[in-house]
Amino acid sequence: MSGTAKERTDEGRGISDREDGGETAAENAAQRGDTAAERLENGWFRVKIPLPYSLRYVNSYLIPEADGSWTLIDPGLNTAESRDIWLRELNRLGIRFRDIGRIVLTHQHPDHYGLAGWFQLQAGCPVLMTAEAGRYARRLWGSGSVFAAELTGWFRNHGMPEELLVQLGPHLASFRERVEPQPRLTDLEPGSRLDMGGESWQIIDAPGHAGGGVCLYSDASMTLIAGDQVLPRITPNISLIPGMQEDPDPLGSYLDSLRELSGLETRQVLPGHRDPFPDAGRRAMEIIAHHERRLEHLLGLLAEGPASAFDLCEREFGTHLRHNIHNLRFAMSETLAHLARLAKRGKAAVSGPAGGPWTYASA
Numbered sequence: 001m002s003g004t005a006k007e008r009t010d011e012g013r014g015i016s017d018r019e020d021g022g023e024t025a026a027e028n029a030a031q032r033g034d035t036a037a038e039r040l041e042n043g044w045f046r047v048k049i050p051l052p053y054s055l056r057y058v059n060s061y062l063i064p065e066a067d068g069s070w071t072l073i074d075p076g077l078n079t080a081e082s083r084d085i086w087l088r089e090l091n092r093l094g095i096r097f098r099d100i101g102r103i104v105l106t107h108q109h110p111d112h113y114g115l116a117g118w119f120q121l122q123a124g125c126p127v128l129m130t131a132e133a134g135r136y137a138r139r140l141w142g143s144g145s146v147f148a149a150e151l152t153g154w155f156r157n158h159g160m161p162e163e164l165l166v167q168l169g170p171h172l173a174s175f176r177e178r179v180e181p182q183p184r185l186t187d188l189e190p191g192s193r194l195d196m197g198g199e200s201w202q203i204i205d206a207p208g209h210a211g212g213g214v215c216l217y218s219d220a221s222m223t224l225i226a227g228d229q230v231l232p233r234i235t236p237n238i239s240l241i242p243g244m245q246e247d248p249d250p251l252g253s254y255l256d257s258l259r260e261l262s263g264l265e266t267r268q269v270l271p272g273h274r275d276p277f278p279d280a281g282r283r284a285m286e287i288i289a290h291h292e293r294r295l296e297h298l299l300g301l302l303a304e305g306p307a308s309a310f311d312l313c314e315r316e317f318g319t320h321l322r323h324n325i326h327n328l329r330f331a332m333s334e335t336l337a338h339l340a341r342l343a344k345r346g347k348a349a350v351s352g353p354a355g356g357p358w359t360y361a362s363a
């Protein structure tokens with residue numbers, strides 16, 4: 001796509017760059033309205049669970065097992081609307097809660113993880129997620145979480161004005177009820193294999209979008225359960241936020257992960273959002289090219305003179321985001337991820353006193 005591709009914030013966790021110039025209102029309505037479980041060619045069901053964000057819905061997948069139970073992938077965000085849809089669709093499919101044998105989570109973002117605890121309470125089943133993703137979930141929503149204060153202080157040092165900073169705490173707190181009750185977790189091990197639906201699945205470490213995130217791949221059917229790592233038409237948010245000492249260059253990790261995934265032969269990619277598509281490798285390469293264009297653009301902005309990350313964020317994504325703290329948070333943390341990538345490549349440098357404020361300049 002051209003460098004004039006529209007960029008806007010989208011999704012539950014953030015900014016997603018639209019590359020196709022937008023959808024019509026009718027398309028939006030059709031996407032949101034259709035929440036009936038859809039049978040896929042392989043006999044699985046895909047259920048679209050609505051989201052109160054512009055991303056519209058998350059894809060949940062129900063996988064039939066030989067013993068009559070079902071594996072549930074990424075059940076969705078905990079809202080009254082989501083729960084109603086699940087009750088209706090499970091009833092329609094003749095699946096009882098006790099038939100859900102386990103829940104597998106690709107990552108810990110609220111729109112994938114939020115309903116896992118609610119399901120677990122009723123089904124009594126294990127919830128599988130990586131230990132690293134579990135640590136992120138606890139850091140954000142565990143008791144005594146200080147994440148909101150850390151993020152506020154960090155964005156302040158990166159130039160965000162006070163009238164926006166004061167909105168961050170209440171905004172982050174609003175997610176809590178959408179991820180509770182929180183599930184008891186069973187570790188899912190990247191690098192290991194998991195049997196699901198009569199196939200053996202490779203658990204692939206997929207960092208960058210979510211620390212501890214995974215994709216699942218079966219070479220028998222050449223199917224990739226992609227989570228949010230490779231999405232059609234939109235790009236997942238890549239955030240640098242406080243507490244990422246183990247992955248201080250998430251965009252670098254993400255680009256590496258896309259290169260790894262591009263080596264897989266796929267016939268079907270089942271994404272966390274939007275429609276299934278055939279070719280993971282081709283889409284991964286498109287997303288890499290998209291980020292390289294964005295990095296070039298940011299370098300151009302830096303060439304105009306030193307600036308704070310907030311200033312660069314507004315020049316990149318637009319000042320209208322001041323009216324949407326949810327999307328601004330993701331635009332800001334994505335700008336920081338791009339700046340970290342440029343710094344790692346030796347093309348940008350940050351300066352300022354340890355306690356902030358900090359500015360970026362070309363290196």
Ligand SMILES: [Zn+2]
Pocket residue numbers: 013107109209210228
């Ligand atoms: Zn996600």
